[in-house]
Amino acid sequence: MITDVATMIWKEWRELLRQRGSWKAFLVGLFVPVAVFGIMLPIQAGVDWLETPISLSAWIYMPTVLVMTMMADSIAGERERHTLETLLATRLPDQAILYGKILAGVGYALLLALAIVAVGLVSVNLTDLTPGWQWYNAQIFWGGLAISLLLSLLGSVVGVLISLRAASVRQATQTLSYIMLVVFFLPVVLLQILPRQVMVTLEQALAPLTLEGVLLVGGAAVLLVDLALLALARARFRRTRLTLD
Amino acid sequence: MDSAIAIRTENLTRDFAAVRAVDGLTLEVPRGIVFGFLGPNGSGKTTTIRLLLGLLEPSAGHAQVLGFDTRRQSDAIRERTGALLEHHGLYERMTALENLDFFGRIARLPRTERHRRMEQLLTHLGLWERRHEIVNNWSRGMKQKLAVARALLHRPPLIFLDEPTAGLDPVAAAALREDLAELAGEAGVTVFLTTHNLAEAEKLCSLIGVIRNGKLLAVGHPNQLRSQGKGQRVTVYGQGFTPQILTGVKGLDGVQQARLRNHHLEVQMPPQTSTAPLVRFLVQAGVAVEEVHREKATLEDVFLTLVSEGSESLGNGALLSPQEGPRSEAARA
Numbered sequence: 001m002i003t004d005v006a007t008m009i010w011k012e013w014r015e016l017l018r019q020r021g022s023w024k025a026f027l028v029g030l031f032v033p034v035a036v037f038g039i040m041l042p043i044q045a046g047v048d049w050l051e052t053p054i055s056l057s058a059w060i061y062m063p064t065v066l067v068m069t070m071m072a073d074s075i076a077g078e079r080e081r082h083t084l085e086t087l088l089a090t091r092l093p094d095q096a097i098l099y100g101k102i103l104a105g106v107g108y109a110l111l112l113a114l115a116i117v118a119v120g121l122v123s124v125n126l127t128d129l130t131p132g133w134q135w136y137n138a139q140i141f142w143g144g145l146a147i148s149l150l151l152s153l154l155g156s157v158v159g160v161l162i163s164l165r166a167a168s169v170r171q172a173t174q175t176l177s178y179i180m181l182v183v184f185f186l187p188v189v190l191l192q193i194l195p196r197q198v199m200v201t202l203e204q205a206l207a208p209l210t211l212e213g214v215l216l217v218g219g220a221a222v223l224l225v226d227l228a229l230l231a232l233a234r235a236r237f238r239r240t241r242l243t244l245d
Numbered sequence: 246m247d248s249a250i251a252i253r254t255e256n257l258t259r260d261f262a263a264v265r266a267v268d269g270l271t272l273e274v275p276r277g278i279v280f281g282f283l284g285p286n287g288s289g290k291t292t293t294i295r296l297l298l299g300l301l302e303p304s305a306g307h308a309q310v311l312g313f314d315t316r317r318q319s320d321a322i323r324e325r326t327g328a329l330l331e332h333h334g335l336y337e338r339m340t341a342l343e344n345l346d347f348f349g350r351i352a353r354l355p356r357t358e359r360h361r362r363m364e365q366l367l368t369h370l371g372l373w374e375r376r377h378e379i380v381n382n383w384s385r386g387m388k389q390k391l392a393v394a395r396a397l398l399h400r401p402p403l404i405f406l407d408e409p410t411a412g413l414d415p416v417a418a419a420a421l422r423e424d425l426a427e428l429a430g431e432a433g434v435t436v437f438l439t440t441h442n443l444a445e446a447e448k449l450c451s452l453i454g455v456i457r458n459g460k461l462l463a464v465g466h467p468n469q470l471r472s473q474g475k476g477q478r479v480t481v482y483g484q485g486f487t488p489q490i491l492t493g494v495k496g497l498d499g500v501q502q503a504r505l506r507n508h509h510l511e512v513q514m515p516p517q518t519s520t521a522p523l524v525r526f527l528v529q530a531g532v533a534v535e536e537v538h539r540e541k542a543t544l545e546d547v548f549l550t551l552v553s554e555g556s557e558s559l560g561n562g563a564l565l566s567p568q569e570g571p572r573s574e575a576a577r578a
Binding site: 003004007010011014015018019081082083085086087088089090091092093239240243 | 352
């Protein structure tokens, strides 16, 4: 099973590298997120970038969004390019195909997150005049890494689930765009329409939480959602069902 | 299961809502032969392959492929078979070598053997020099060749080819047929080939099944099918054929089928039937007859007669019954 999953990851990465025509074009495509979140924002924030929880959002948000877009192509793209049936006609077990696709996405998102972290660290140190090399706050670094992993998994599984149902890559991408809009704008809307009393209660409930606590509670919640959606994806990913689709 | 049989189906049926795509298919395909599955578009050929590969579950009946049940042991079937389905299924963003490498990894071929086999197949198909090219830029013929190489990569004892030459120009199709015949012959694999190209079936297949509306109409060796067609084809060259004359010809005694093609008339008649009444009728109708040819019925004639409605006179009674054909063939094998 592990070998089969690794084979799928190998294939997914090969395809991903050539998605824009060549691996050079792929690297150029990555330049924008890395430049914005790894150079521009860290330089603006200075050494605070390594200490503030706000920096977490930078290397969590972008990889999660990108992995969802990548996953939109995972099943719908294979169906659209007529490669899915040939893949299903091989000896690969259903779960190896599913996990291979999901893990290829998670790996891509994590590598992107680490690249943003590393470039951000270099950017801050090159522009900061304090003697000695500055490092990330350990809590932020490890917590961010864990949350990044869990959110990448979430993005990957959601992407696969949408891709499974979509008739085309375009449809999958559109659906994912709507989901992302809801996820990112719903909190803003809620904050504006919630009654004052509810807001006060929420503030009181969250006040005692430390950064560590927020990361732990948030991480546990995302993990639970990950596991539930993974179980759903496993149930939905069936050869006979995919052939009928 | 009899080891001489590669595929055995019994009353295999598949429904899609109200449509019965495969209807009570009972068939045996002996090992080591090229079996041609002929039928018009939408006759159930592709659905049959999907059922045999375990990609679809039958609504009724059952099938065994290489001794494995398609419902319960489809993993074992897919492990031992190669497939070139309706579409070539190549990853067009990847190179030829990467495509084969991926499927070689899936088949768990050791690295050295994988590379040796890839080189062997690509060299044989004349693609070795272009192995590092992205497949997307290739012609359809080259892609089909590569897909054939992929199907044969892990030396499966059985391969499924779903209309492998469809959409190819005649030269590319002939080249692919030649490669297929050579590769399959060398390896001694069983080939389950669906096609509606009768020349292809005649050239490649030692056993042919004809399917229409999901039902198997006949099975037999191409020669058996031809000889038991109990007919002759009369071709009349001349000028002045009209649709009214064609209708009149169809009404003549002994005429089983008639059609106009490129300014000549093709008539299907029982053997030994005199063509004199036909020629007399044509001349009287005003056709300037230049030449009349008589020949034995071709596979195409038999096929067209079988699949066309209202021509039951040359149906199952005249040909091998579906049950009789493959079993007798299997016994010989």
